[in-house]
Amino acid sequence: VSMGVLSCMKYLMFIFNVLVFAGGTCLAGVGVWVAVDPAGFQDIVAAKPVLNVGGYLLLAVGIALSLLGFLGCCGALRRSRPLLLL
Numbered sequence: 001v002s003m004g005v006l007s008c009m010k011y012l013m014f015i016f017n018v019l020v021f022a023g024g025t026c027l028a029g030v031g032v033w034v035a036v037d038p039a040g041f042q043d044i045v046a047a048k049p050v051l052n053v054g055g056y057l058l059l060a061v062g063i064a065l066s067l068l069g070f071l072g073c074c075g076a077l078r079r080s081r082p083l084l085l086l
Contacts, residue, residue, distance in 0.1 A: 010076055010077075010079065011076075013072065013075075013076040013084070014073055014076040014077060016072075017068075017069045017070075017072030017073040017075075017076055018069065018073060019069075020065055020068060020069035020072065021065070021066055021068075021069025021070055021072075021073065022069070023065060023069075024061075024062045024063070024064070024065025024066035024067075024068070024069055025062065025066050026062070027058050027059075027061055027062030027065060028058070028059055028062025028063050028066060029062070030058055030062070031055050031056065031057070031058030031059030031060070031061075031062050032055075032059060033055075034054065034055030034058060035055040035056055035059060071083050072084065
């Protein structure tokens with residue numbers, strides 16, 4: 001495998017992990033919004049009983065995805081196999 005292909009794969013993995021990190025951060029932000037101000041969010045969404053649990057679930061999934069994306073970015077830049085496998 002040529003060096004150019006490996007370099008391209010490194011940057012593609014980095015970009016993908018940045019997107020995962022950004023998505024996780026957005027989910028965590030929405031989760032914090034729902035957990036802190038459920039009345040403001042209820043004006044937008046009609047499902048009221050699910051909001052309390054859903055906010056914390058969004059927050060947990062968002063934090064997990066952000067952490068996964070961050071570790072993936074570090075692993076892609078350092079070419080660290082254990083970080084990429086995590």
